[in-house]
Amino acid sequence: MANKFLVAASAIVLGSVALTGCGNSGSSGSKSGGTITMGFAQVGAESGWRTANTKSIQETAKKDGIKLKFSDAQQKQENQIKAIRSYIQQKVDVIAFSPVVETGWDAVLQEAKRAHIPVILTDRAVDSKDTSLYKTFLGSDFVKEGQKAGQWLLDNASTSDVNGDGKINVVEIEGTTGAAPAIDRKKGFEDTIASDSKIKVIASQTGDFTRDGGKQVMEAFLKSQKGIDVLFAHNDDEGLGAIEAIKAAGLTPGKDIKIITIDATHDGMTALSQGEINYIVECNPLLGPQLMDLAKKVVDGKSVPQRVVTEETAFDQAQATAALPTRQY
Numbered sequence: 001m002a003n004k005f006l007v008a009a010s011a012i013v014l015g016s017v018a019l020t021g022c023g024n025s026g027s028s029g030s031k032s033g034g035t036i037t038m039g040f041a042q043v044g045a046e047s048g049w050r051t052a053n054t055k056s057i058q059e060t061a062k063k064d065g066i067k068l069k070f071s072d073a074q075q076k077q078e079n080q081i082k083a084i085r086s087y088i089q090q091k092v093d094v095i096a097f098s099p100v101v102e103t104g105w106d107a108v109l110q111e112a113k114r115a116h117i118p119v120i121l122t123d124r125a126v127d128s129k130d131t132s133l134y135k136t137f138l139g140s141d142f143v144k145e146g147q148k149a150g151q152w153l154l155d156n157a158s159t160s161d162v163n164g165d166g167k168i169n170v171v172e173i174e175g176t177t178g179a180a181p182a183i184d185r186k187k188g189f190e191d192t193i194a195s196d197s198k199i200k201v202i203a204s205q206t207g208d209f210t211r212d213g214g215k216q217v218m219e220a221f222l223k224s225q226k227g228i229d230v231l232f233a234h235n236d237d238e239g240l241g242a243i244e245a246i247k248a249a250g251l252t253p254g255k256d257i258k259i260i261t262i263d264a265t266h267d268g269m270t271a272l273s274q275g276e277i278n279y280i281v282e283c284n285p286l287l288g289p290q291l292m293d294l295a296k297k298v299v300d301g302k303s304v305p306q307r308v309v310t311e312e313t314a315f316d317q318a319q320a321t322a323a324l325p326t327r328q329y
C-alpha cells in the first residue's frame with residue numbers, strides 16, 4: 001500500500017518529465033552492503049554533445065552495476081526540480097544533475113541535504129554561495145574554452161578580416177540564456193579578444209545550443225548585419241545550423257565567414273575537416289566513468305575534491321582530419 005502510494009505520488013510530481021529506469025542486475029556498485037541507486041536529472045537532448053553525455057552516463061552506470069533513474073528535463077529548470085524532488089521522495093543513494101541554468105537551485109538542494117542525499121553537479125555549475133549543498137562538481141572549465149576560442153582569433157587576425165576593411169566583425173551565437181557554459185564561454189571569449197581593438201562583437205544572440213536555433217539566429221544576422229567576418233558559436237550544433245543559413249545566403253562557410261565553435265562532436269569535426277568550420281575547442285561529454293567513481297566514493301562517505309576539471313584540447317583542420325577516424329562521439 002505504502003509503495004503504491006509512493007509510485008502514484010512520484011507520477012504526479014514528475015508531470016511531463018520522462019523517467020526511464022536504467023538499472024541492471026549487477027551489484028558491483030560500491031555501497032557497503034548493496035547496489036547504489038543514482039537519480040540523474042539531465043538537461044535534455046538539445047545537442048550531439050548531450051546525446052553522447054547521456055550515453056556515457058547510462059553505459060557506465062550499467063557497467064558499474066549502479067542502478068540509474070534517468071530523467072530528461074527538455075531544457076526546462078522546473079522539470080529538473082520536479083525530477084530531483086521525486087528522487088528525494090524515492091530515497092535514492094545519490095543525486096547527480098547538470099543544471100539547465102545557474103541560478104534558482106538552493107531550495108531543492110536544501111531539501112536533498114535535509115534528506116541526507118548527497119548531490120553531485122556534473123557538466124554545469126550552480127550559482128550558489130552555499131557550497132555545502134553539493135559534494136563535488138565534475139565538468140569543463142567553460143571560461144577557458146571561451147579563452148581558447150578568442151586566442152585562435154587573436155592568432156589568426158591577419159586572415160580573419162575577410163571583408164578587408166581593417167576591422168574584424170564577429171557575430172556570436174550564445175548557448176542557453178542563464179546556462180553556465182553560455183555565461184562563461186562569452187566571458188572567456190570577449191575578455192580575450194579585448195586585447196585587439198580591431199576585433200568587435202557586433203551582434204550576439206542565443207541559439208539555445210540547438211541546430212535550429214543556430215540556423216534561425218544566423219539567418220537574422222545575415223539580414224541585419226553588414227560585413228560579418230567571423231562567427232563564434234557556443235557549440236557545434238549552433239555552428240552547423242548557421243552553416244546551413246550561410247550556404248542558403250550564397251556564401252561559403254569557413255571562407256566568406258570564418259567559424260569557431262565548441263564541443264568537437266563527430267559532425268562538428270567533419271565540418272572542420274571539410275573546411276566549413278575553422279577551429280573547434282573541445283568540450284568532453286564522456287563524463288560517465290568519472291561521475292560513477294565519484295558517486296561510489298560519496299555514497300561510501302569518502303572524501304572527494306570539490307572540483308574535478310575535465311581535460312580538453314582544441315582542433316584545427318589538419319588535427320580534426322587526423323582525429324576523426326577514432327573519434328568516440
Ligand code: AHR
Binds near residue numbers: 048123124234235263
Ligand atoms: O553544458 C555543455 C554544453 O551543453 C555543450 O557545449 C552543448 O553542446 C550542450 O548543449
